[in-house]
Amino acid sequence: MKKYDVFVIGSGMSGMTAANKCASKGLKVGITDELPYGGTCALRGCDPKKVIIGATEVRDFAQRLKGNGIDTIPKVNWEDIMAFKQSFVDAMPPKIEKAYKNKDIDTYHTAAKFLSDNTLQVGDEVIEADKIVIATGAKPRILDFEGGEYALSSTDFLNLKELPQSLLFIGGGYIAFEFAHIAARAGAEVTIVHRSKKPLENFEQDIVEHLVNATEELGIKLILETEVSGIEKTEEGYNVKGNKNGKDVSFTVEAVFNSAGRPPAIFDLDLEKANISYSKKGIAVNEYLQSTSNPRIYAAGDAADTRGLPLTPVAVLEGHTLASNIIKGNKKEVSYPPMPTVVFTHPTMASVGLTEKQANEKGIQYKVNYKSADDWFNAKRLNVKEYAFKTIEDQEEQILLGAHLIGPNSEEVINIFAMAIKTKMKLQELRTMIFAYPTMASDIPHML
Known part of the structure; x- marks a missing residue:
């Protein structure tokens, strides 16, 4: 039987963050993943998707400007873009494993199942750990109909x-x-x-x-x-x-x-043998990301039932938080800043903070600014039909509660709104900011 201070199940962003941070403080750490190291985002999600989107962005832009300076609309070469994407994907697992080895983290490449509250079956090995981190992410929902x-x-x-x-x-x-x-x-x-x-x-x-x-x-x-x-x-x-x-x-x-949803990938871990409470939303954890029923267990990312959105930066934040609690004892409660989220379509759609429905449910005195901005200069120069915003303001505090955008570069502009919400910047200060012009961000004062 091998023994560790910390053993991590899952090598996505939350698991990787936790393993590296614990190892950097001198703890003996092991990690396993039945899939190549890197997790969904780097290998099967955000990153490869964004690489492929690059080619379709060029085609979309050319289509919009055809007759306005562009004569030929390029075609997407699927084989080429997939090869380009794969160059990013293939580079990640060996790079991650090398970094683990440099930190003396033991690496495994197999599924794990609980045997007791602090032991695991990992391939042919039985492993005992003082603390176990569940960071197994999510996987596609099983379609239980015929075919x-x-x-x-x-x-x-x-x-x-x-x-x-x-x-x-x-x-x-x-x-x-x-x-x-x-x-x-x-x-x-x-x-x-x-x-x-x-x-x-x-x-x-x-x-x-x-x-x-x-x-x-x-x-x-x-x-x-x-x-x-x-x-x-x-x-x-x-x-x-x-x-x-x-x-x-x-x-x-x-x-x-x-594409009917992605439940947490926790249901093959034999959680009952370790007295780990869970639901269809994930491992039940407290404010320290510690299991509510087994104090040896911590969970983060899509595998945990938290208030965090299923986003890569949130998984990283949770990985840092639980690692701190493992290292120092439970002293750091998980705290979520405004979490911007993006749908990477063309046009992109982005959101941060409260929706109007949420503001209403909280009983806040709020004001809504909602407008289609397809007649604004930025929409006209880019020849886009869908450019719109909806901002929600706290009338009493005179701060921003939420921002919701669709249009060019909304995935970047939303980050400015996220900072404004986090810092509780007064609306008047945001309205009087000088933004570089002409940029998409220069429209922000007109959205308030």
Whole structure:
């Protein structure tokens, strides 16, 4: 039996952060992951997705400026962009493992299961640890209808050798929209099927409407209020069956993708053997990110049930927090600053702080500024149809509560709003800031 001060399950951003920080303070640390080191973001999510999006951004920009200085619209070379993406992905696992070894962190490459409150079966090894960190992230929801196994995952999409001519995404969240926009601009026919009345339900719906318009303008079929009930393999590809308002519907496509949510990847760990409380939202933790039922256990990132959004920077913050508590004892409560989140479609949609609904539920005296800014200079020079904002202000405190944007570079502009909310900058100070002009940020004073 091998013994460690700290053993980490999962080598994504939260697990990596915790392992490195604990090792830097002289603790004996081990880490395992059944998948290549790096986690979802670096290998199967944000980073490779953003590399692929780069090519579609160029095509989108050229299409908007055709006839206004651009004559030829470039095509996306799928094989080339996938090779470019892979150069980033392939570099990560060996780089991460080398860094672990430099810090004397023992590395394992297999699944882990609990044997007791402080022991694990890791491959052929039985491991005992004073503290165990669960940082296993999330994985695609299992589709439990007939033929659900035919649906490919977001990881599969990011590794497609060739792009199918027709694709269908099950689910109306950010993964479906981002990948649908990529595929459509790369030349595929795309359908999104979502069971609810509104897609992207956690975002400000006034802004989502603009993204829906942009999505349909791109030729993507958005089918709402439709529950997928089965997938049938055919000679042409797949027949996706569903029910819309009591009527049977079907769609024939070459490929189907499961983008119906990502639950925490904790249900194969035999948590019961370690007396670890959990729910479908993740490991139950206290304000120190420590298990509420087993003090030896800590959890972070998508595997933990916290107030943090399922975002990479949040996972890093939680990794730092729990590592500090392991090293020094429980002295650091997890504290979340405003968490900006982005849907990387074209146009991008970004959000930080409270929605109008949340402000209303809190009983705050607030003011809303909502406007489509498609007639502003920045929209005209870039020839964009969807450029809009919704800001929510605290009337009593005269500070910003929330900002919700759609349009060019909203993924960057939202960070300025995040800083304003975190620092509780007075609205008048933000209104009188001098921003470089003409930039997208120079529109901020007019959004307040």
